[in-house]
Amino acid sequence: MPDQVSAAPDRSTLRLALAVGGLVLAVLLGFGLGRLNSGGAATAVGLETTDHTHPPGTAPHDHGAVADGSASTDAGGLAISAAGYTLAPLTTGFTAGRAEPFRFQIRDAQRRPVTRFAVVHDKPLHLIVVRRDLTGFQHLHPTMAPDGTWSVPLTLPQPGTWRAYADFTTVADTGAQTALTLGVDLTVPGRYDPRPLPAAATSTTVGGFTVEYAGTPQAGATVALTFRITADGATAPVERYLGAYGHLVALREGDLGYLHVHPESQLVDGAVRFSLTTPGPGRYRLYLDFQVAGVVRTAEFTVTVP
Template sequence: MPDLTFQTPAPDAVAEPPQDRDTFRLAAFGALLVVVLFAGYGIGRLSGSSGGGSGAANGPTAPAAQPTMGMAGNENAPHTHAAATASNANPGEAVGGLAVTASGLTLVPEITTTFPAGVRKPFRFRITASGGASVTTFAVVHDKPLHLVVVRRDLAVYQHLHPTMGPDGTWAVDLNLPDPGSYRAIADFTAIVGGNQVPTSLGVDLAVPGDYRPVPLPPPTQSATTDRFTVSYEGTPHAGVAEPLLVSVNSVDGKPAELEPYLGAYGHLVVLREGDVGYVHVHPEPQLVDGKVKFWLAAPGPGNYRMFFDFQVAGRVHTAAWSVTVG
């Protein structure tokens, strides 16, 4: 390897003129500057190609996601969820009701979660935010600030209720659970916390002591009879793909029933999964299609489901139910 150590000139060497020395120093400085610039350029190219830096090679940096704000400055204004369409239906609906705490909110039952079979008894609970304070402001969704679905875990018993809230944030509703077994109470709501809307659904187990005999899920069908109506649907639900479901309601004489708006829509579809009671609430399109209620459903995954359709005729609410298997 060559020796790059600078040597002191011998005594008999001829000294360089001052002007030549200055010229040499200037040229050396220029060469060093060129080396530094090229080195910096190379380092920049390497950094850009590794994805760790910004620059023209990587394109503009995407802006950070911003939180969605809801009803700023008007927390008590009504709020409605948009009806599902093919373009906005989720590729696999979000499953709710599986946890007692989600999105920083907790469902806190009060007094008891055990109920006698066939006896009306109040069920009270609160929705609390981080720190344990009760939430007292909720957006109105489909005419109500909170929807409570109570279902037995074998999906044989279903109730869609609307508790009322006291000034302290305590919700109350009378429950009459007809048969022994384990039930799931699912609160579906949009809380307003710090000026932001927080839609979520939380669930808690309820117990009815006694001789519990689970009922097998009925076989899949696309038609059901409830009260004096025959209710059927057209369409095939698939996992992860939004598919249209058209629900028709006919009276005993075969004529289409005159559906009335119920909770801001011509019908409500609650889909519950067998096994874990995963909960999906699907909203219909705002107008009837050839006299039928049109939903867009993307099942959250394969499995067996029970679908409950609530509708209103002549001021009375009815519920039809079907089983469906999603492959």
């Protein structure tokens, strides 16, 4: 009788198969957990968000970085389109003193609404609005519908031309991020009486607080600015706002070029420190948002850069 070959695998073959299967399963589980921990799967009202983080030890910087990673000296917000993206408002006309919805989309090079944004400073998009004489500063946070339309109630109190800046970071299918600030003019009919820019000063008061800054901005250089907030001579207990102890926007007089800078992650001897790169000489208006006892206030400064 011929020898019969058993159809059942021997024990060594079975052990090898189990080991290989276990290894494959571990790799798949690790990949899945890695995606969950990356933050890329977080979704809210159709918006895929990815936390925008900086490597440990990275110095504060603006989001206008050039290819080699150094700070850009170019101001943002001067154009409605850049890097293949366009700020597309649904309306640009407003009535003075009336709250009206401001709706817009961010569209890609194929004119498709973008719906994936990185969360930067606790929000996927920051909307800055100011009149062209640099008065009436507003820092708003629109909400996005599933079709990619952003909306926020907006009141423009005085006639004139206003500038709206959308500050955001898109997330591509590959995970690549593109940080941009795009700008568009809004119009309010009526007599426009522009106000002169206040004189340069390093100290101001707002809401019972005295805000002073130290540091001298220089054209084309990155300089540290330290803001100290006091009340009745004592350092105020500044709270985190938008994921940091302060939020600073700088606008250039004339063309309203936009600089968005970032603070140190911790207070420095009770003060808030930023790194500011000024693109060139001129006068700039600084707007510092800070929070104490749950209330956000804005301190404003005029800075002259020789």
